[in-house]
Amino acid sequence: MTAPEPKAEQTQPFLPYGRQIIEDDDIAAVTDALRGDYLTTGPLVTKFETALKDCVRADHAVVCSNGTAALYMAAKALGLGPGSTVIVPSITFLATASAPHMAGAEIVFADVDPDSGLMRPTDLEAALTRAGGKADAVFNVHLNGQCGAVEAIAQIAREHGLNIVDDASHAIGTRYRIGAEEKLVGENALSDMTTFSFHPVKTVTMGEGGAVTTNDPKWAEALRLCRNHGMTRDPAHFQTTADAFAAPDAPNPWYYELEEPGFNWRATDIQCALGISQLNKLSRFMARRKALAAAYDCLLAPLSPVVQPVSHTDCAPTLHLYPVLIDFAAVKMSRAEVMAKLAAEGIGSQVHYYPVHRQRYYAARYGITHLPGADAYYARALSIPFYASMTISDATRVVQALKLVLGL
Template sequence: MNGETGALPFLPYGRQAIDEADIAAVAAVLRGDWLTQGPAVAAFERALAGRVGAGAAVACANGTAALRLAYAALGIGPGDAVVVPSNTFLATASAARHAGAEVAFADVDPATGLMGAEHAEAAVARARACGWRVRAMAPVHYAGQTAPMAELGALARAQGLAVVEDACHAVGSVDCDPSGGMDVPVVEVPVGACRDSALTVFSFHPVKTIAAGEGGAVTGNDPALMARVRRLCNHGMLRAGPDGLADFADPAAARDGDGAANPWYYEMHEPGFNHRLSDIHAALALSQLGRLDAFVARRRRLMELYADRLARLAPLVEPALAVPWCRPAWHLCAVAIDFAAAGRSRARVMAALRARGVGSQVHYIPVHRQPYWQSRYGALPLPGADRHYARALSLPLYPSMLDEDVDRVVSALETALG
């Protein structure tokens, strides 16, 4: 309960939805033998790969760890550059920089917050004019809507770039392929299937579509690439296995005098990370994955209600512009507000919402504006990202919200805007 709103609960912009089955799944791990590096992690990886249609999945500590693993597995390093849209969380760019790469910031569509092929192509051209070796791009599926992957994939192939999909907002979203024409059914491809990318990364933070407490994953289809992701996730260790002896630099040390594999033996061919996910987190994520369809359906229903209720606040408030190439599992209810026309600052509006028991957030401050990046690259003209940021406000969206909560949020917003 919230003291400012009497009997009405506070509505944060996002939160987890935990039930008794989730609690039982975690309790079962706590009562078992494995708290980490056990069977729950492997079970979640198999279930996630099957759900998104990928060849394999590697679970890890969080979405940032997933990005670091993806860049490292692709060999991104000093002298390279990665194209990153400026409308994203800090991690998409920071993970590339941690790998030693430069970041070529791309503009976005101010109405959707998404990087298009034209934005990526312009960023590639700017980077190459600086003498950078552009190796990859990391399109971000903002708020649950996918970037135009067919176009970005075609551009990447033409430019010789690897693609890492930052799908931290988009577990449960699907791309819709209309290429067959009017008389052919639309083909839906789950985000994470890596149809137009080398790797996809996910986050399972509590405000995301499914929660692990903290957690992330990398999915992909190339067995060798995914094997490298897995090694890097665990210190770069290559362990003995039924088919692994031939990969050791010192195969003699991997066997005993009778030629049998030494079960303790391991080698490190390159430094990795300790980015492992625990069985405790994996058990929660696996339980939540079983309710993914229900979570997605509820988020879509709430967004339909928002679109209907917000219509009365037009043109001051515009709901998220739906793109035609995907069916999103909405992570954010990110609306665009003309604060200047309303005569209210964004901070004042957010404070007025909070006073009425409604939380809100801003996604995102364009990353190219951050002091670190400005000191490195100077001021970049990315008007789309700046325009999106100037009007952005995220309203409450999570599966346990009631229909009447949407009415309450919109009424509070109407009052806050005067």
């Protein structure tokens, strides 16, 4: 008689730092789009734009292929290019700086609050001083889903003649107050444009996708032009009339005209089908993320001061990420060691972000600016699992793993 084989050890699923939620109705929406007459530049593009502008209470929304394209389009629509200067906080993804720089602008990096990662009014003022007192725009980042002192930042920006672009790639659904009035990020109550990203780890996803909202019809028109090669099919804009018109009131149906060379940043109907389906679930995703954030806040409290959540600001955020600030020196471990030990426990983590002013390209171009807040935030930040399909039990498991790994 042979001995029974040992049972396979039951392991818990790996929890990544972020992930999408794709449900049967999302798949059905994409399938319907694939069966439709248009795979791109069709009716679902306009339908998504309408849904998004209504969602954030903006007058116009222009969807595009990704969040980087959205930032680039915003820069071009504002006329930023060679000779322009744009202020960008250093704690952000590369694209916030690289998109306007690719449009031709030079970048001045601003410092941030070491506990929230958000640019403060004093940081904007200091960046303006380093820019010689003159800049053309500020791209303000709503990091992790929080927005900072938007009123004070807007006042400084307007006093210096700066346009304001809010990078809200993390912040769809976030609300803030101006006096007694509640405003939505994307509504552009204080900014000229707001950009969004719909990457898979964001609150809602299009697979890849982005959008810009604005309340100015001229900027909306410029955004659409930039999205589509810089070409127009609008007869009102045609200037080569001999080729454009068969008769004064009869434009040739095949004709289009290049206003300025541009890229193809269009989003497809397939992406927009998924985006529409996901936007319909935004309130549910928001509620789940708020519940998880509240659970983490409570569960992490006993780990203070070695581990602390990023400081809360005076807004009602829909968080995209949940970073914690860890005193790695106190636990005598490097961040890489902590990440490896967490991974061995089935817990994913990530760093958001390496300060952009320290990136090789920008350091070589501008030198490394002394930004102590950005450096301090980066030195401690670690994003732990946070997404709307997580349970409170998952959050408890994450914190227990942190305690184990850090020896707390």
